[in-house]
Amino acid sequence: MPFKEQAAARSPGFTPMTHAQFMKSPENRARYFHRSFCGWGEFAHARPNAAHEGLARLQANGWVGHLITQNVDRLHHKAGSPAGRVLELHGTTHRFVCMTCGAEGCRHELQEQLARLNPEAAALLASTLAASGEPGRWRRALRAGTAADARATAAGAEGAERVPVRRPDGDVELVDAGRGFVVPPCSECGNGILKPEVTFFGDSVRPDRAELSRELAGSCDLLLAAGTSLMVWSAFRLAKAAKEAGAKLAIVCVGDTRADSIADWKAEALAGEVMARLASHPRLLLPRI
Ligand SMILES: [Zn+2]
Structure with missing residues (x-):
């Protein structure tokens, strides 16, 4: 089997954001960071x-x-x-870098900043985590996309049986990912694009x-x-x-x-x-x- 097909077979449905897509628009970056924000806690604590x-x-x-x-x-x-x-x-998700001035920072600190800038997303994350100690359930809740859906899904309501999806880079699937999600610019140069210190597909x-x-x-x-x-x-x-x-x-x-x-x-x-x-x-x- 050709290697490309093997890769697809190993990660069915996995379509990682490419470097070009990430750099192309604020909407794409908001989508990326929203997913990353929701998946970070579990990813960062993997053993x-x-x-x-x-x-x-x-x-x-x-x-x-x-x-x-x-x-x-x-x-x-x-x-x-x-x-x-x-x-x-290929770098690490535990660091981020400014694409303009090259300043680097700790992803844990960026997570805290994202939580301050996106209180609704942070509240959703906290409520779904609190609503159920079962990881699969809160992931389904996160994917539901709204706080109401999340609470209902986390509580085990009908329609909660969608299979949770975790991407290899630690993100989770989200409905309406990125909508209204605020991503800060670089605090060093004031307007640079922040990117995980990771080689994305399509990058060198x-x-x-x-x-x-x-x-x-x-x-x-x-x-x-x-x-x-x-x-x-x-x-x-x-x-x-x-x-x-x-x-x-x-x-x-x-x-x-x-x-x-x-x-x-x-x-x-x-x-x-x-x-x-x-x-x-x-x-x-x-x-x-
Ligand atoms: Zn910068």
Whole structure:
């Protein structure tokens, strides 16, 4: 199956906002931030899984040097990987940046500012959270779009059985997303557009990160691609760079990857299971490659 179709199959219905769409209009940015505002709390409090924890332990015992991640959720940091040895290739949602002056800020602080500027949305979020401790129910409520709908949906009224949708970037689906939602300009330059410090679809990886990732890939003994199909070119080219520099390439992934034909070793397995086993092994032993 072509890689584009594989991506669509893995995330049915997922249509991320592109960089061009985000930059095109205030309405698009309001829509983006409204969804992000409602999904931020749960996203920001997500916990690392076995793969994150296993990789952190492999770093701690010296088997893994740097991590290069395509994830934007900071879960490697939460698992204990040292910040200086995690390269977030596509940035992180935990920071935002001004597209005019380059000033950066903390997403948690922006969340508080958005709540002050959008009291109705903040009240809706608070009421739906308070109305039900069941996450799926409050997500359905948020998607209903109005405070009245939210209260009814959170209380379990008819029509509440829509499937909750969480996007990979932490946003939630909302009816009428962005309508009336206020997004502040940059407080440093006064009118710059604020954007999550994330590489959106259609945008390029930040040059300093691209360069550092190439340096790391080109200087390692072995590049271990864990839990990624390497579909994205910015990731696949690191596997290529490592091979061209004489390193071995090992892959742990369920299903085909873009680099299968150049891999020295591959395990068709879940990254979490393999990383946990490797990390708990007193002496790391890999098959001869
Ligand atoms: Zn600015």
